[in-house]
Every structure is written in C-alpha cells, then in structure tokens.
Amino acid sequence: MLDGIFTGLSTAVMPFNLMMVVVGCFAGTFIGMLPGLGPISAVALMIPITYGIDPSSGIILMAGVYYGAVFGGSTSSILINAPGCASTVVTSFDGYPLAQQGQAGKALALAAYSSFIGGTIGAIALLIAAPALAAVSLSFQSTDYFALMILGLTAVAAFSGKGQVIKAMIMTVFGLMIATVGTDKTSGVPRFTFGSVDLIDGISFLLLAMATFALAEVVMTILNGKHKEKDAQLSMAQLGSMKLSKEEILHVAPTVARSSVFGFIVGVLPGAGATIASFLAYGLERNIASAKEKLKFGKGSLRGLAAPETANNAASTGSFVPLLTLGIPGSGTTAIMLGALIAAGVQPGPRLFVDNPEVFWSVIISMYFGNLVLLILNLPLIPYISKLLTIPRPILTPLILFFSITGVYLVSFNTFDIHMMVMITVVALFLKLLEFPMAPMLLGYILGGMMEINLSRALVISDGSFAFLWERPLTLGIMIAAIFMLCLPPILERLNKRKAVSGPEVAINEGEG
Amino acid sequence: MIVTKDHIGGLIFLCLSVIYGYYTGDIALLPGDEYEPFNSQSLPYALAMLGGALSLGLLITAKSDLNNKLSLRGYDFLLVFKLLLLVVLFALALEWVGFLLATVFFLISGYWLLGERRTKMLLLASVPFAIGIWFALTQLLDVYLAPGQLYILLFGG
Known part of the structure; x- marks a missing residue:
C-alpha cells in the first residue's frame, strides 16, 4: 500500500495535476453555486476538457469539480436559500436561518470546516477500504460482474425516493436501450441505426450526459422562468464574522465525527450518494438530540448544519469506493466520471488497481489536496466568488449553453451531434416534466455495454443456462443483495407509514449526489 | 378517471x-x-x-x-423553443460562416432572447468573448476550426 501511496503522491503533486485540483475546486464552487446546476452538471461540463488531458489529470479535475460543486451548493443554500444541488437542500434548513440572523459568515465557516473534516475522514477511509476491496474483487468472474451490474442498477432505483422506484427502473431500462444503439461489440452487427452512418458508433456518452444534465438543466430553469429571478447580492459586511467559538466547536465536534463515518458508509452503498447521506445524517442528528436542542433544528441549529455538510462530503468520497474498485458508480456524478474514464481508455474496476495504479492512487491522494484547497483557498474567497453570481442571468445562461454545445462539438466536429443534443434535450425536458429521474438512465447507458458483454460470456460458459446466477456463491450473494435492494423501498415505506415522521419533509428525487 | x-x-x-x-x-x-x-x-x-x-x-x-396531474401552465415553452431553435441555427451557422461569426451570432441572439436589450452589453459580452475563445482554441491549443462553407465559396479553400 505504501508503494501505491507514493505512486499516487508523485502523480498528484505534479504541478499540472495540482493546478487541476485548484481549477476544479474553483470551477465546481462557481457552477455549484448557480441554482439548478449541481455536481452532475458541473462534472458533465468538464468532460470535454478531460478528453484532451491525461486520464489521471482528468479524473483529478472531475473529483475537484465534484467537491467544489457540493461546497458551492452549500454556499448558495446558506446565503440565498437556493440549493445548487439536491445534496445541499438540507444545508438550507439551518444554514439560511443562521444567515438571516446575521451569522452567514459563521454558517459558511462551519460548512467549510465540516466539509473538510467529512472529506478528510472519508479520504482516509477510502485509502483503507478501496485497496482492500480491489484486492478481493480481483477474483471476480464475468458472472459476478453481471450480478454486480444488476446490483448497481437496482440500487439506484431503490434509492430513488418514494413512489419513484418503477419510474427509476423504467429509466434504467431506457438507458440500457440507448446503449444498444450502434454497432454490437460482440458480433459487429449494427443495431437500431436505421441506415444512418452517424449512429454507427452509437450515441456518444458525452452527448447524452451534456444533453441530459447540462443543456436540459439550463433549459429547465428557463422553462420555469427562474432565469428572471435576481439572486440576492450579499455584501461582505452582511456575512458577519467567520470565527467559531471554542464552545461551538466542542458542541458540533461529536456531530461531525458521527456524520463523517455515517456519510462515508452511505456513500459506499451503490446508488445512495451524497443526497441521501445528507438527509439521513440530518434525521439521525435530530433524533438523537435532546428535546431542547431538537427545537432549534430548522431555526439555525449548528448541529443541524454540520451534520448534512459533513455527511455529504464524506459520502462524495465514499462513492469513489465502488467506482474505483468495482467499476460500479455510487451516484449519478460518479456515473459520469465512469463514462469519462471509459472514454479515455481506462476501465475502472478491479483491474484499475493493477493496470492503472497511477489513476487509482492519484485520485485518492488528490482528495486530500482538494479538501485543503476548499478550506484554505475557497473559504476566504467566498465573498468574492459569490460576486460572480451577480452576472445577470440573461448573460450567464447563453454562456452556459454555449459551453455545453461547443463542448460536444469540439470533440466530434460534427454538427449532427448538436442536432442530436437538441433532440435528447427535448426528450429529457419532457421526461423531467413527467418527473422521471435522469440519473438511472445515464447509469443504465454506461453499464449497458459492459453488462451485455459479461452476460454473453457467462451464458456461453454455462452453455446457455442461467444456472450461473445461483451456482457460484459470490454471484448468488450479490444477486440476493440486488433483490434485497429492490424489496427495500416497499419495506421502508411500510415502516414509515407505521412511524409518523415529524419535521421538515423533503422528497429525495433521485440519487444524484 | x-x-x-x-x-x-x-x-x-x-x-x-x-x-x-x-x-x-x-x-x-x-x-x-x-x-x-x-x-x-x-x-x-x-x-x-x-x-x-x-x-x-x-x-x-x-x-x-x-x-x-400534468399541468403545463406557467412554463415558458415559446422561449425554450426559440432557444433550442437558436442552437439548431448555431449548428448550421458553424458549417456556413465558421466558428467565430456563429459564436457571436449565437451569443447576441441568446442574450437578446433572454431579455438583454442594451446594445453595448450585447456587443461587449459576445464579441470579445468569441474572439478570446477562438484565439485560445486556434492559436494556443492548436485546434483546427473550419472557416465555413461560405468563406470557402467566396475566397476559395
């Protein structure tokens, strides 16, 4: 492991990679601050840049953007009560009341410290957990991979929120259907191309990700009329002091410790991600608080702010465990990273640890740097970065549109891709209006190709029999876990009906964190 | 029902x-x-x-x-349609007039559609930006951007 750490350190401290961490954190903070644009959109916007650089630098950049976007989302949650992404919705429950009480600076500082500690503890846990899991997963066979992919797909559907399970599963199937467009990788036969040469290579991952998460998100804000809203412009004087007293630190320390571990574990679960971790950590903290402290939740409780902030960063780090070791993304954002890595010729999964150790380790090491950058550089600069939000929306929106479109065009130099993007955006908008979650579709699309290859291999080996699903104990275990994941939402729903839950009720739309 | x-x-x-x-x-x-x-x-x-x-x-x-129930009230479909049409026109413009002019056209039209009417702002937020991006791509990153069919027709390849 020590060798690996040195490999990672030597790659991560390269000036270009350090610059990627800094640039990623800044770009992520800025994009994450924009209401409506979350980590998925921020990471999707970075894909075209990663095509031109080394895979290690690319994933370091995307990881930096991921943290930055989660942090930026917290900032807009606290300052203007407009969460940039789903994982920071809970932050606004107590962060915004604090800002209204003239303690915005304190809330921002606490959010930054909590994120830093959550992210750092998460990174340490990742350092221990990822190589151990990677070593175990080296013994996986194609049957296990197929079962793992089924687990990844069902987990995303299971965590998609109340009443959304069937919709999420339909979207997963839709993603798998999109993945079948183009030349079949095993036989070389074209499928669903309808004679079009432009579809021979299938629908590109970049195009799909940009259309559904960058373009569609921006167009959705226009459809809702949000582009007409003026963001609150806070001056530095309004932020108040950024210092926390010793009592306050002691008060939130146990919360931060609990939420770090809890957030990391939730993040590791395929499909859960930062959003669910932040909601669960807030709920946990509220449940174990004293009656007096419980009353403060929702009115500016420091514990209520620290818990989700710590958990969402720890979970963001935790979601890298299944991505790096099994090639199964833990969230929508890591699904995009998986697609970008595959496009760059790097196959995440057990072999990544062996074939591309520099990618594996440099991501883990760069996470420490990312957390440091957020704390040392971004926190003091927040008053200035938030000023960027004062750029009028009629100017900012076409610029984001421009970057989304040219990001795709500059990779293929084919204007057909722009037309295709528009078509996919229209479909995505319609599906969003019907409240279908987008993340499962992207995950289905990314895992579709690999799933088909592994299923094909497994079936050929077992001579067409599906007995491989229960003959090997490991495969059987994973399949049972997948079935359990599918049965979990109805069980939880029934339990929730029995136990009336009080407090701020917020629906989790999709496991996108 | x-x-x-x-x-x-x-x-x-x-x-x-x-x-x-x-x-x-x-x-x-x-x-x-x-x-x-x-x-x-x-x-x-x-x-x-x-x-x-x-x-x-x-x-x-x-x-x-x-x-x-699906309610389509309160959504600005017309504006979204215009913007998406603008994206399609941008793709056509890329082929015919090249990257630089297409970008200027796209940005000015986009700002205009979203309510920006000040001429100075329309020009300042589009022309320098488009030139900057074009310069960065062609001169710094050495990316080849086709000049556009119209330019080739008028001045030859």
Whole structure:
C-alpha cells in the first residue's frame, strides 16, 4: 500500500495535476453555486476538457469539480436559500436561518470546516477500504460482474425516493436501450441505426450526459422562468464574522465525527450518494438530540448544519469506493466520471488497481489536496466568488449553453451531434416534466455495454443456462443483495407509514449526489 | 378517471418498448447465431419485454391523484423553443460562416432572447468573448476550426 501511496503522491503533486485540483475546486464552487446546476452538471461540463488531458489529470479535475460543486451548493443554500444541488437542500434548513440572523459568515465557516473534516475522514477511509476491496474483487468472474451490474442498477432505483422506484427502473431500462444503439461489440452487427452512418458508433456518452444534465438543466430553469429571478447580492459586511467559538466547536465536534463515518458508509452503498447521506445524517442528528436542542433544528441549529455538510462530503468520497474498485458508480456524478474514464481508455474496476495504479492512487491522494484547497483557498474567497453570481442571468445562461454545445462539438466536429443534443434535450425536458429521474438512465447507458458483454460470456460458459446466477456463491450473494435492494423501498415505506415522521419533509428525487 | 403524469409516462414507455421490440426483429444475425445462447437480438428482446412489463406496472399502480396531474401552465415553452431553435441555427451557422461569426451570432441572439436589450452589453459580452475563445482554441491549443462553407465559396479553400 505504501508503494501505491507514493505512486499516487508523485502523480498528484505534479504541478499540472495540482493546478487541476485548484481549477476544479474553483470551477465546481462557481457552477455549484448557480441554482439548478449541481455536481452532475458541473462534472458533465468538464468532460470535454478531460478528453484532451491525461486520464489521471482528468479524473483529478472531475473529483475537484465534484467537491467544489457540493461546497458551492452549500454556499448558495446558506446565503440565498437556493440549493445548487439536491445534496445541499438540507444545508438550507439551518444554514439560511443562521444567515438571516446575521451569522452567514459563521454558517459558511462551519460548512467549510465540516466539509473538510467529512472529506478528510472519508479520504482516509477510502485509502483503507478501496485497496482492500480491489484486492478481493480481483477474483471476480464475468458472472459476478453481471450480478454486480444488476446490483448497481437496482440500487439506484431503490434509492430513488418514494413512489419513484418503477419510474427509476423504467429509466434504467431506457438507458440500457440507448446503449444498444450502434454497432454490437460482440458480433459487429449494427443495431437500431436505421441506415444512418452517424449512429454507427452509437450515441456518444458525452452527448447524452451534456444533453441530459447540462443543456436540459439550463433549459429547465428557463422553462420555469427562474432565469428572471435576481439572486440576492450579499455584501461582505452582511456575512458577519467567520470565527467559531471554542464552545461551538466542542458542541458540533461529536456531530461531525458521527456524520463523517455515517456519510462515508452511505456513500459506499451503490446508488445512495451524497443526497441521501445528507438527509439521513440530518434525521439521525435530530433524533438523537435532546428535546431542547431538537427545537432549534430548522431555526439555525449548528448541529443541524454540520451534520448534512459533513455527511455529504464524506459520502462524495465514499462513492469513489465502488467506482474505483468495482467499476460500479455510487451516484449519478460518479456515473459520469465512469463514462469519462471509459472514454479515455481506462476501465475502472478491479483491474484499475493493477493496470492503472497511477489513476487509482492519484485520485485518492488528490482528495486530500482538494479538501485543503476548499478550506484554505475557497473559504476566504467566498465573498468574492459569490460576486460572480451577480452576472445577470440573461448573460450567464447563453454562456452556459454555449459551453455545453461547443463542448460536444469540439470533440466530434460534427454538427449532427448538436442536432442530436437538441433532440435528447427535448426528450429529457419532457421526461423531467413527467418527473422521471435522469440519473438511472445515464447509469443504465454506461453499464449497458459492459453488462451485455459479461452476460454473453457467462451464458456461453454455462452453455446457455442461467444456472450461473445461483451456482457460484459470490454471484448468488450479490444477486440476493440486488433483490434485497429492490424489496427495500416497499419495506421502508411500510415502516414509515407505521412511524409518523415529524419535521421538515423533503422528497429525495433521485440519487444524484 | 384523472390522467396523471404516471399514466402518460407509462403509456409512452409502453409504446416505446413495443416499437423497440418490433425493430429488434430487424437486427441482422450472423449465420448460425440463432442457435447461440446469446446473440445480438437477445438483450434488446429482453429489454423490450422488461420495459413493457415495467410500463404496464406503472400504468396499473398509478394513482389517479389530482396533484399528480400534468399541468403545463406557467412554463415558458415559446422561449425554450426559440432557444433550442437558436442552437439548431448555431449548428448550421458553424458549417456556413465558421466558428467565430456563429459564436457571436449565437451569443447576441441568446442574450437578446433572454431579455438583454442594451446594445453595448450585447456587443461587449459576445464579441470579445468569441474572439478570446477562438484565439485560445486556434492559436494556443492548436485546434483546427473550419472557416465555413461560405468563406470557402467566396475566397476559395
């Protein structure tokens, strides 16, 4: 492991990679601050840049953007009560009341410290957990991979929120259907191309990700009329002091410790991600608080702010465990990273640890740097970065549109891709209006190709029999876990009906964190 | 009966699954592939059936709740249509007038559509930006950007 750490350190401290961490954190903070644009959109916007650089630098950049976007989302949650992404919705429950009480600076500082500690503890846990899991997963066979992919797909559907399970599963199937467009990788036969040469290579991952998460998100804000809203412009004087007293630190320390571990574990679960971790950590903290402290939740409780902030960063780090070791993304954002890595010729999964150790380790090491950058550089600069939000929306929106479109065009130099993007955006908008979650579709699309290859291999080996699903104990275990994941939402729903839950009720739309 | 978002969604995906399943039959098979345990049509057929079953499941379990009814009121569809049309025109402009002019046209039109009317702002936020991006791509990153069909027609390749 020590060798690996040195490999990672030597790659991560390269000036270009350090610059990627800094640039990623800044770009992520800025994009994450924009209401409506979350980590998925921020990471999707970075894909075209990663095509031109080394895979290690690319994933370091995307990881930096991921943290930055989660942090930026917290900032807009606290300052203007407009969460940039789903994982920071809970932050606004107590962060915004604090800002209204003239303690915005304190809330921002606490959010930054909590994120830093959550992210750092998460990174340490990742350092221990990822190589151990990677070593175990080296013994996986194609049957296990197929079962793992089924687990990844069902987990995303299971965590998609109340009443959304069937919709999420339909979207997963839709993603798998999109993945079948183009030349079949095993036989070389074209499928669903309808004679079009432009579809021979299938629908590109970049195009799909940009259309559904960058373009569609921006167009959705226009459809809702949000582009007409003026963001609150806070001056530095309004932020108040950024210092926390010793009592306050002691008060939130146990919360931060609990939420770090809890957030990391939730993040590791395929499909859960930062959003669910932040909601669960807030709920946990509220449940174990004293009656007096419980009353403060929702009115500016420091514990209520620290818990989700710590958990969402720890979970963001935790979601890298299944991505790096099994090639199964833990969230929508890591699904995009998986697609970008595959496009760059790097196959995440057990072999990544062996074939591309520099990618594996440099991501883990760069996470420490990312957390440091957020704390040392971004926190003091927040008053200035938030000023960027004062750029009028009629100017900012076409610029984001421009970057989304040219990001795709500059990779293929084919204007057909722009037309295709528009078509996919229209479909995505319609599906969003019907409240279908987008993340499962992207995950289905990314895992579709690999799933088909592994299923094909497994079936050929077992001579067409599906007995491989229960003959090997490991495969059987994973399949049972997948079935359990599918049965979990109805069980939880029934339990929730029995136990009336009080407090701020917020629906989790999709496991996108 | 109230037709809800779930009913509409379920029906759309049911139709999609049927069409998808129908076109799966058009996928060519290599000689002898029909006897293989897994061929190019296997997964698409399975997906069509799974998609159909899930869509039916959604249609059956959808509750006729008034809150879940699709309401298109309050959405600015016209503006979205104009912006998406602008994106299509941008793609055409890229082919005909090249990257630089197409970008200036796209940005000015985009700002205008979203309500910016000050000429100075329209020009300042588009021309320097487009030149900057064009310069960075062509001169710094050495990316070749085709000059556009119109330029080639007028001045030759």
